[in-house]
Amino acid sequence: MSFFSFGQTAEIDIVLNDAETRKKVEHKTEDGKKDKYFLFYDGETVAGKVNITLKTPGKRLEHQGIKIEFIGQIELYYDRGNHHEFVSLVKDLARPGEMTQSQTFDFEFTHVEKPYESYTGQNVKLRYFLRATVNRRLNDLSKEMDIVVHTLSTYPELNSSIKMEVGIEDCLHIEFEYNKSKYHLKDVIVGKIYFLLVRIKIKHMEIDIIKRETTGTGPNVYHENDTIAKYEIMDGAPVRGESIPIRLFLAGYEMTPTMRDINKKFSVRYYLNLVLIDEEERRYFKQQEITLWRKGDIVRKSMSHQAAIASQRFEGSATAEKALAQAKEDSN
């Protein structure tokens, strides 16, 4: 990108054809700010127009060619020079020549493969962007437009619960259970901690969600741990036979889907850490990995039949019956 001639000779602008209808999502930038970007999924076509506006009309713009690229790349912060491009498509918009007036060029990248989700992390960034370039002899003019890609999954076929008995011999035995091993980003972790033996003085118990970003390979592997959430589930001392319930809503936390060995460059994994703290501030913990996945949004016009049945479980019959009647009416 050249800053010298930017704004002096010409201005490049990239506009998507479906800019009005396409959804935008918030995505964190490297410096922690949140910005909105157009959301794309794998296989979707990326089409639009490149507007090149001459600043001084009448003055000619000589160029060595105009092109637009669609790029998906992984950038490791400790190795900024090397961008690993896993998607690289190019479309030539104009052959070398002259521009005497402002022009608009159409482009279309049909059914582009976008295999990974956009990710901005502590040590690595994966991004997709369009880059329009006007090649010139001395310096090029270019403009980039970032987009965000989400990868969707469907309900996993196999989603067994996590159930384990752990402890310190003759001191503390617990059995913990989480209802699933794979949770979507708006899911609820439902579980319980059952105390089989308690010979220490427990003060309280909490569940932490830990995100571990792994970059590098072989001897240069680096893990960056980040505690996303700390959720107290018990205050006070339990005794044998007591069961402590867990109900942790994931929608409240900023998380990404689990990413395993993306392009052999990085991984992002999530762990549940069950922590017990005793009267002397000693910590006893058990970490367990969970898989997070992104569910596609399904928008329903009215309260679904399923939701009506669910409300019947918790509320009195009056509201539930009304909801069921409403659902029936809506579906007719």
Added chain:
Amino acid sequence: MADTVADTRRLFTKPQNLSDAYGPPSNFLEIDVGSPETVGVGRGRFTTYEIRLKTNLPIFKLKESSVRRRYSDFEWLRGELERESKVVVPPLPGKALFRQLPFRGDDGIFDDSFIEERRQGLEQFLNKVAGHPLAQNERCLHMFLQDESVDKNYTPSKVRQA
């Protein structure tokens, strides 16, 4: 409007046994350091403290015990635990060498307020250490807390519950 509502019902749990629910907890451990007594005369004087222990933890052979120990015994215990176990052992109250120098205005290490301060520190130390699951496995801790006297020539070993 709403997506399918997540099932947030609690998982099935066995009802708790009433005797477990209302019975005494199995984590009772109380250690008191008290009754400081200064024994001996002149330069050979030293202070001993009574260590009273009450517990229902099965790892302790005696459910109630009372022994007398002096500061150097505590130092020995701390050294043994640091060497034998992987525990990060908390510090003891100060050695107070300054107080052992002559020509002091007060009673030095036999001063009542100093003994009280030291007593509190020793009590805190013991409660922290004795409640540690790994320290409870050490023979030296059990010998210190419940045996008549400390045998410094013992063989370090781990205690296994019968």
